[in-house]
Amino acid sequence: MIGKITTGRNFRGCLRYLHEGRLQESEELQLEEMVKKQAEVIYYNNCFGTMDQVITQLVEVRKLNPKLLKPVLHASFSFAYADAALLTKQQKADIVVAMSEEFGFDQNQFIVITHSDTLHEHIHIVANRVGYDGKTVSDHNSYKRMAQFCREMEKRYKLTPVLNPNRFLTPTERMVIGKRVDNRKELLREKLEAAISKSDTIEALKIRMEKQGYQVELGRGIAFIDKKLVRFKGSQLGHSLANITAQLIQQRGIAEQQKHAQMRWQQPGITEKLARKKTKGRSI
Known part of the structure; x- marks a missing residue:
């Protein structure tokens, strides 16, 4: 299980990409891209509705801290090919709820989206870093915290383990893994x-x-x-x-x-012409 976490500026851009994929040249190609991504919302937290309605709700709460440049928390979990179909939708949602508690945004707005457009299953979490109280969720040391969280979930759900990020290993472990x-x-x-x-x-x-x-x-x-x-x-x-x-x-x-x-080379006459040239060459 591999986890990633980033922050961003734009809820609309993030959610549109997760639902619709990369911008295409025509409506027909865009529809194919959407079908390919197979996006499905499996969980809502303190927000609900269509994509546009959810975006409006996120933006309204985000205004409680207008000075924050990056209100979007975007996290994702990718599961090993061997773990395909191992987890139910509810278990995936449970993992995200556990993550929201670990990272302190369980009372904030967030949604969970699954994708089936690659060989390995993966889920995305889009959360509002700004809570209803106007306070902001910290992204401090999130890389290490995410790695530790993934190791815990692998044990809890018996998932295929992944090596810890190299930067958090001991010098001896780094040398062996290197x-x-x-x-x-x-x-x-x-x-x-x-x-x-x-x-x-x-x-x-x-x-x-x-x-x-x-x-x-x-x-x-x-x-x-x-x-x-x-x-x-x-x-x-x-x-x-x-x-x-x-x-x-x-x-x-x-x-x-x-x-x-x-x-x-195989055209009629080519072989014969070459043969005549060779014969003529030998007779000179």
């Missing part, structure tokens, strides 16, 4: 480069990597997650999404050139 990560990184790089050489599209590459046990995240960039849930960005491997795309395009171009050359 060696493991380096080995995983090199193995992944080798498999990725082999897959790139055998693929002609990003989708084909994705399928090849998934067959080898890696989850592939595609968005503005590309990332790979191994069976131990260790995640590497493509750029960490020396192969960003732009770099991979350029290689695939180049490979397709070379393949097309070879195909055309082969077609010309």
